[in-house]
Amino acid sequence: MKERIFDIGTVRLKNHLSLAPMEDVTDPSFRAICKEFGADLLYTEFVNAEGLIRKDERTAKKMAIAPEERPVGVQIYGERIEAMAEAARMAEEREPEFIDINAGCWVKKIARRGAGAGLLRDLPYMQRMVEEVVRAVQLPVTVKTRIGWDRSEINIVEAAKRVEEAGARAIVVHCRARSMGHSGEPLYEWIDPVKEAVSIPVVVNGGLFEPEDVRRVFEETSADGAMIARGAIGRPWVFREIKQLLAEGRVSLDADETLRIDTCLDHLKRAVEVKGERRAILEHRKYYAGYLKGLRDSSLVRRELVVMNDLAEIEDALRDYQRRLVNLAIAGYVVDHRR
Numbered sequence: 651m652k653e654r655i656f657d658i659g660t661v662r663l664k665n666h667l668s669l670a671p672m673e674d675v676t677d678p679s680f681r682a683i684c685k686e687f688g689a690d691l692l693y694t695e696f697v698n699a700e701g702l703i704r705k706d707e708r709t710a711k712k713m714a715i716a717p718e719e720r721p722v723g724v725q726i727y728g729e730r731i732e733a734m735a736e737a738a739r740m741a742e743e744r745e746p747e748f749i750d751i752n753a754g755c756w757v758k759k760i761a762r763r764g765a766g767a768g769l770l771r772d773l774p775y776m777q778r779m780v781e782e783v784v785r786a787v788q789l790p791v792t793v794k795t796r797i798g799w800d801r802s803e804i805n806i807v808e809a810a811k812r813v814e815e816a817g818a819r820a821i822v823v824h825c826r827a828r829s830m831g832h833s834g835e836p837l838y839e840w841i842d843p844v845k846e847a848v849s850i851p852v853v854v855n856g857g858l859f860e861p862e863d864v865r866r867v868f869e870e871t872s873a874d875g876a877m878i879a880r881g882a883i884g885r886p887w888v889f890r891e892i893k894q895l896l897a898e899g900r901v902s903l904d905a906d907e908t909l910r911i912d913t914c915l916d917h918l919k920r921a922v923e924v925k926g927e928r929r930a931i932l933e934h935r936k937y938y939a940g941y942l943k944g945l946r947d948s949s950l951v952r953r954e955l956v957v958m959n960d961l962a963e964i965e966d967a968l969r970d971y972q973r974r975l976v977n978l979a980i981a982g983y984v985v986d987h988r989r
């Protein structure tokens with residue numbers, strides 16, 4: 651496989667895989683787990699520039715970075731250029747390796763105001779925003795965006811050129827237009843024209859769920875790295891699987907019931923340390939479906955787990971379920987319907 655170098659500031663990665671920024675998902679507990687399974691580069695959830703300036707505590711907390719998760723970028727979003735520059739300065743104080751500008755969020759109340767993917771409708775404004783953020787900080791600045799506002803208005807090549815001219819050091823391209831939201835076939839064919847137009851690293855994102863998807867996109871495009879988002883939710887080991895496939899031509903990791911339930915619990919316990927038991931347990935409810943997907947009787951177990959409010963009780967229920975599955979597997983029953 652061709653060597654894909656991703657260089658920004660002090661960060662130099664080869665054939666790298668990054669964990670995408672995801673609001674309410676990529677908190678420090680999930681990032682740490684993905685890192686342990688092989689994610690090379692991490693991003694915080696997006697951080698609202700205006701919230702930071704208002705000194706909103708919940709917003710500022712999203713920038714918390716643990717030493718073991720480096721290299722990591724803080725992603726900021728907003729529509730006002732001065733606010734974005736000020737937010738970047740505040741983010742820099744947390745000493746991430748880079749600052750990322752969100753130019754891809756499709757959520758109506760953000761994009762219609764001109765932030766996130768809304769920046770794709772006014773490329774000169776987007777360029778000025780990147781310039782001002784670059785000017786405001788010492789750290790490298792990157793941009794995560796989409797191929798265009800609408801499928802009939804694809805302007806990623808022009809956007810990438812402007813972003814590079816403004817001083818950005820890398821660009822992540824979610825290969826869907828804003829109008830496609832998170833569904834529809836990503837248009838990976840836009841990666842090569844972007845690569846030809848700029849000399850900064852270009853990272854591909856969108857629709858990379860299985861290891862095979864990453865292998866294909868690396869074979870078919872000249873992207874300098876791949877970014878995984880939903881493919882890692884409820885299955886952070888996907889990073890190890892991808893790396894195995896790329897290096898050895900096959901996936902040897904067995905994501906069996908033991909690994910899946912161990913990881914689910916590990917994720918919850920780390921979240922409890924960061925957020926406290928009550929909040930972590932409530933937020934973890936959305937992950938059971940992913941971690942337990944396809945396992946025998948998982949819907950029954952999930953129904954019990956989502957009404958539990960005590961860590962010890964949840965741990966007992968999961969361990970008990972894990973033991974049952976292991977015993978059934980030993981007795982020759984199918985316990986994982988995904989196989």
Ligand SMILES: Cc1cc2nc3c(=O)[nH]c(=O)nc-3n(C[C@H](O)[C@H](O)[C@H](O)COP(=O)(O)O)c2cc1C
Pocket residue numbers: 670671672673674675695696725752754755794824832855856857858859877878879880881
């Ligand atoms: C729950 C969720 C939250 C997201 N939050 C962010 C965000 O904070 N910043 C961002 O740039 N993109 C965000 N995204 C978009 C992803 O980073 C990614 O671009 C998109 O999901 C496409 O990748 P995928 O097809 O691999 O999921 C979010 C996506 C999801 C599903």
